[in-house]
Amino acid sequence: xxxxxxxVVPADPQALVVVKKKNPQSSRxxxxxxxxxxxxxxxxxKYAIMHRVQIHARDLRILxxxxxxxxxxxxxxxxxxxxxxxxxxxxxxxxxxxRDPSDENVVPVVEELQRRLPLVNAIGDxxxxxxxxxxxxxxxxxxxxxxxxxxxxxxxxxxEAICSFLAARTTELETAAYPxxxxxxxxxxxxxxxxxxxxxSAMTRLTARVQKVRDELEQLLDDDDDMADLYLSRKIxxxxxxxxxxxxxxxxxxxxxxxxxxxxxxxxxxxxxxxxDENDVEELEMLLEAYFMQIDGTLNKLTTVCAL
Numbered sequence: 011x012x013x014x015x016x017x018v019v020p021a022d023p024q025a026l027v028v029v030k031k032k033n034p035q036s037s038r039x040x041x042x043x044x045x046x047x048x049x050x051x052x053x054x055x056k057y058a059i060m061h062r063v064q065i066h067a068r069d070l071r072i073l074x075x076x077x078x079x080x081x082x083x084x085x086x087x088x089x090x091x092x093x094x095x096x097x098x099x100x101x102x103x104x105x106x107x108x109r110d111p112s113d114e115n116v117v118p119v120v121e122e123l124q125r126r127l128p129l130v131n132a133i134g135d136x137x138x139x140x141x142x143x144x145x146x147x148x149x150x151x152x153x154x155x156x157x158x159x160x161x162x163x164x165x166x167x168x169x170e171a172i173c174s175f176l177a178a179r180t181t182e183l184e185t186a187a188y189p190x191x192x193x194x195x196x197x198x199x200x201x202x203x204x205x206x207x208x209x210x211s212a213m214t215r216l217t218a219r220v221q222k223v224r225d226e227l228e229q230l231l232d233d234d235d236d237m238a239d240l241y242l243s244r245k246i247x248x249x250x251x252x253x254x255x256x257x258x259x260x261x262x263x264x265x266x267x268x269x270x271x272x273x274x275x276x277x278x279x280x281x282x283x284x285x286x287d288e289n290d291v292e293e294l295e296m297l298l299e300a301y302f303m304q305i306d307g308t309l310n311k312l313t314t315v316c317a318l
Contacts, residue, residue, distance in 0.1 A: 041111030041120045045104045045160055047128035049120060051111055063089045063100050063107065073098040073109055081222040083165075083230055085239025090161060094172040094223060101164045103242040119171045127163055159243035162297060169301040176220050177308045183213050187315050210316065217312045224309055227302040237291040237298070 040052045040059065052058075056070050069091045072079045075098065084091040090101040097119055098109040106127070111120055158166075187209050194202040230236050 039109070039111055041108040041116070043106045043108070043120060043123040043127060043164075045127060047124045049124050052107075059100070059107065063102055065089050065091060065100065073100070075110060081226045083226055083240075085236060087245065088242065090165065090240055090242065092165070092168055094168060094226075095175065095219065097168050097172055099164075099168060101161050101168075101242075103159070103161055103246055106164045115175065119167065122167050122171065123164060126167055127160065158293070159241070161240065161242045162294060165240070166297060166301075169297075172223060173301050173304045173308070176216070176223065176305065179216055180220070180308050180312055183209060183216060184311065184315050187213070187318070191318055213312060213316050217309065217316060220305060220309045220312060224302065224305045227298055227305065231295065231298050231302060234291050237294050240294055241291070 038053050038055060040054065042050045042052050056067070060067060060070055065086050065088075069084060069086060071077065072082055072084070072091060072093050079093055081095070082091065082093040088102060092099040092101060096110075096113055096115040100107040106123055108116055108120055108123075110116055187206075190202070190205050190209055194206050
């Protein structure tokens, strides 16, 4: 919160980020959360990250904290590149990389990923137990529960975090705005005018940030091909079943001991793939639509307050 002349105006986190001098060391730090919920901090350069997730330098540049890129969700062959405010992440079919894990706004996201991502793996373990002890029906039931691929679980955590973050900032400004406007109405003074002016400026900046996230989700929802690109597990299944794929996913994750179980889970999870319908994006569309409605509501609230 910023204080001045006896009144309080909520601080604009985005403005603070602009003037903050980044520690060069922090720009090399990544939090890696795998499908078992284990978290590791990596201190590596951009070339190691590019090699690990197999993306181009231009995609990694979008996540550079020293550069100002708009909110972006990109689907690549083997990864999702996510730039949503302070959440700068790379999601693969079995792990999530988050930039600057020591940031106070990123820490809760890492913790939430650790809490929610192991669910897929736990179901996979139950399925293995069911097969080992002859529990065929149990395997079918668990498979039905395990419909959401790993990458969508991770994406949902990120979308939920950024929508909640922006909604909270909006509530802070809204809570401060109405008393300030009431006070200005009852008494016009330079102090009250300055207070309202600062709040208006903060709301204008926040509105632009919310608008960028909303526009990115809307653009993604309008393009089925872009949404299909985010189905990483489906691509693994398609690659494994292709007669020209050779060793398939083993080449993608040469050091991964879980790729076999990942293919198995992806096969059960992606019903559309089993049917051969690679253009079915209904599951992702429902996920994105839910958070689009949430961020759109936040934008409407900001627009209403700004119009007062």
